[in-house]
Amino acid sequence: MTMAKVLVSDPIDQVGIDILSQVAQVDVKTGLPVEELVKIIGEYDALMLRSGTKVTQEVIEAGTHLKIIGRAGVGVDNIDVPAATRQGIVVVNSPEGNTIAAAEHALAMMLSLSRQIPDANQSVKAGKWERKRFVGAEVYKKTLGVVGLGKIGAHVATVARAMGMKILAYDPFISTERAEQLGCRLVDLDLLFREADYITLHVPKTPETANLINSETLAKMKPTVRIVNCARGGIIDEAAIAEAVKAGKIAGAALDVFANEPLGESPLTELGTNVVLTPHLGASTAEAQVNVAIDVAEQIRDVLLGLPARSAVNIPGLNPDVMEKLRPYLQLAETLGNMVGQLAGGRIEQLNISLQGELATKDSQPLIVGALKGLLSQALRERVNYVNASIEAKERGIRVIETRDSSVKDYSGGSIHLEAQGSNGKHSVTGALLGDGEIRITDLDEFPINVPPSGYMLFTLHQDMPGIIGKIGSLLGSYNVNIASMQVGRKIVRGDAVMVLSLDDPLPEGILGEVIKIAGITDAYTVKLS
Numbered sequence: 001m002t003m004a005k006v007l008v009s010d011p012i013d014q015v016g017i018d019i020l021s022q023v024a025q026v027d028v029k030t031g032l033p034v035e036e037l038v039k040i041i042g043e044y045d046a047l048m049l050r051s052g053t054k055v056t057q058e059v060i061e062a063g064t065h066l067k068i069i070g071r072a073g074v075g076v077d078n079i080d081v082p083a084a085t086r087q088g089i090v091v092v093n094s095p096e097g098n099t100i101a102a103a104e105h106a107l108a109m110m111l112s113l114s115r116q117i118p119d120a121n122q123s124v125k126a127g128k129w130e131r132k133r134f135v136g137a138e139v140y141k142k143t144l145g146v147v148g149l150g151k152i153g154a155h156v157a158t159v160a161r162a163m164g165m166k167i168l169a170y171d172p173f174i175s176t177e178r179a180e181q182l183g184c185r186l187v188d189l190d191l192l193f194r195e196a197d198y199i200t201l202h203v204p205k206t207p208e209t210a211n212l213i214n215s216e217t218l219a220k221m222k223p224t225v226r227i228v229n230c231a232r233g234g235i236i237d238e239a240a241i242a243e244a245v246k247a248g249k250i251a252g253a254a255l256d257v258f259a260n261e262p263l264g265e266s267p268l269t270e271l272g273t274n275v276v277l278t279p280h281l282g283a284s285t286a287e288a289q290v291n292v293a294i295d296v297a298e299q300i301r302d303v304l305l306g307l308p309a310r311s312a313v314n315i316p317g318l319n320p321d322v323m324e325k326l327r328p329y330l331q332l333a334e335t336l337g338n339m340v341g342q343l344a345g346g347r348i349e350q351l352n353i354s355l356q357g358e359l360a361t362k363d364s365q366p367l368i369v370g371a372l373k374g375l376l377s378q379a380l381r382e383r384v385n386y387v388n389a390s391i392e393a394k395e396r397g398i399r400v401i402e403t404r405d406s407s408v409k410d411y412s413g414g415s416i417h418l419e420a421q422g423s424n425g426k427h428s429v430t431g432a433l434l435g436d437g438e439i440r441i442t443d444l445d446e447f448p449i450n451v452p453p454s455g456y457m458l459f460t461l462h463q464d465m466p467g468i469i470g471k472i473g474s475l476l477g478s479y480n481v482n483i484a485s486m487q488v489g490r491k492i493v494r495g496d497a498v499m500v501l502s503l504d505d506p507l508p509e510g511i512l513g514e515v516i517k518i519a520g521i522t523d524a525y526t527v528k529l530s
């Protein structure tokens with residue numbers, strides 16, 4: 001039998017290479033341009049990388065023998081995960097291996113900024129002794145605003161509290177109890193921006209967090225605030241923060257991550273002692289590199305040996321045969337979880353899962369995990385997987401209640417009904433698979449419908465009466481949003497009804513407010529499915 005081949009395309013700790021070498025021929029080729037990678041990837045069964053390699057759709061399509069791609073770190077934003085999934089390639093990461101390293105880097109950045117350590121160091125090395133120039137500020141008794149109270153944010157908050165800081169936290173997906181356990185006061189973003197002396201970002205980069213710190217939000221902050229970003233580039237508008245520091249509107253910024261990396265030319269590099277920059281070093285500790293290398297190399301080894309992966313981002317760590325049969329239903333559960341999570345909104349307190357018909361007789365655990373993964377995907381993005389979804393849900397205080405009803409015979413394969421209680425109230429969605437495996441949403445908030453899920457969806461609750469459909473159509477048309485399909489579900493004529501619109505384009509900001517103003521519409525929600 002020929003030995004499997006693994007390509008390591010970014011610097012990985014030797015311990016990882018040693019693990020891979022137990023089962024495969026390992027080639028380490030770092031710094032390859034995409035064109036080179038495309039040329040050679042067809043020879044390999046596995047690819048292991050950090051954040052340097054861009055695994056585009058082209059690379060994946062050329063990787064005809066690839067079984068697994070392992071990201072030695074958390075973020076898989078440099079991998080085209082949907083393309084990998086389409087090709088049946090497992091993508092794994094190490095969700096926790098560098099948590100402490102990233103948290104400690106954020107704390108180090110905060111203190112470096114406060115005490116101007118990088119510039120003071122340079123000054124001493126230049127033979128100067130400028131004690132008056134480098135008078136700093138204490139963090140003791142100051143207020144730290146933590147945006148994103150997940151793994152890294154929670155550790156930063158814990159250490160900062162021990163340094164005598166008062167912690168305000170903003171995380172719309174975390175329960176008040178969890179925040180209290182960590183000694184943080186959960187507040188809205190506006191209050192955090194207004195009251196914090198230090199702000200540290202620990203959120204994923206998503207459409208909601210892109211440019212979260214911009215000229216408008218910077219204007220709300222104290223002129224003495226110092227901002228730290230060790231999360232992802234693009235969460236801060238770099239031109240706006242450089243301008244705010246230069247104009248003295250804020251006291252400083254310490255950034256480890258940038259919209260474009262390497263940073264290159266930037267207004268940030270021209271600023272002085274109140275800006276500290278590092279080249280994406282959050283995960284760069286010897287310990288974290290060992291952790292992530294072991295974590296990911298072991299998963300690659302296991303998958304090459306035909307065993308399941310521990311932290312699959314896209315495919316559950318299940319026996320491949322079971323997986324093959326279950327995959328469409330997992331996709332259904334995940335899609336429904338994602339939809340009901342967005343409809344219920346923010347902090348979900350409870351998820352009711354009802355397995356109906358044929359599914360009531362099956363092992364429910366994978367489907368529950370699939371639904372939770374979908375439910376948490378708005379908050380956790382690629383960090384939620386089939387392995388950690390249940391633990392993450394438990395930590396967030398989400399109660400899961402399962403029921404079964406085998407008497408429902410509407411769809412031959414059975415159906416899944418989810419009901420979630422969140423900050424937008426209680427919402428429910430039911431779905432099933434058609435004969436060809438296509439997903440159908442069959443019920444929304446107890447109104448019968450029959451629509452396939454689509455990338456952008458708009459749902460309204462309204463009074464069934466003439467004219468409403470036309471008004472919505474004209475409104476969307478005036479924003480150049482194309483409607484792909486539309487359906488109304490109602491129980492009685494001219495009674496309460498829901499309208500489901502599948503859209504070809506995303507809804508522009510603010511349009512939901514206009515939809516709700518249309519006479520007869522009582523509520524409206526959008527759902528985005530990737």
Ligand SMILES: NC(=O)c1ccc[n+]([C@@H]2O[C@H](COP(=O)([O-])OP(=O)(O)OC[C@H]3O[C@@H](n4cnc5c(N)ncnc54)[C@H](O)[C@@H]3O)[C@@H](O)[C@H]2O)c1
Nearest residue numbers: 075102148149150151152171173202203204231282283379
């Ligand atoms: N600089 C580095 O080298 C480095 C290393 C590791 C991780 N990271 C980055 O750090 C960030 C945090 O990682 P983590 O492991 O703590 O992730 P995590 O998933 O444990 O936590 C992220 C938190 O953000 C919250 N969140 C999601 N959307 C939000 C929003 N719109 N507003 C407020 N909160 C929101 C989630 O509820 C979650 O609690 C990620 O962006 C990750 O990629 C950077």
Ligand SMILES: O=C(O)CC[C@@H](O)C(=O)O
Nearest residue numbers: 050051073074075283284
């Ligand atoms: O590989 C790295 O050093 C970056 C790691 C970090 O950004 C992550 O997402 O884990």
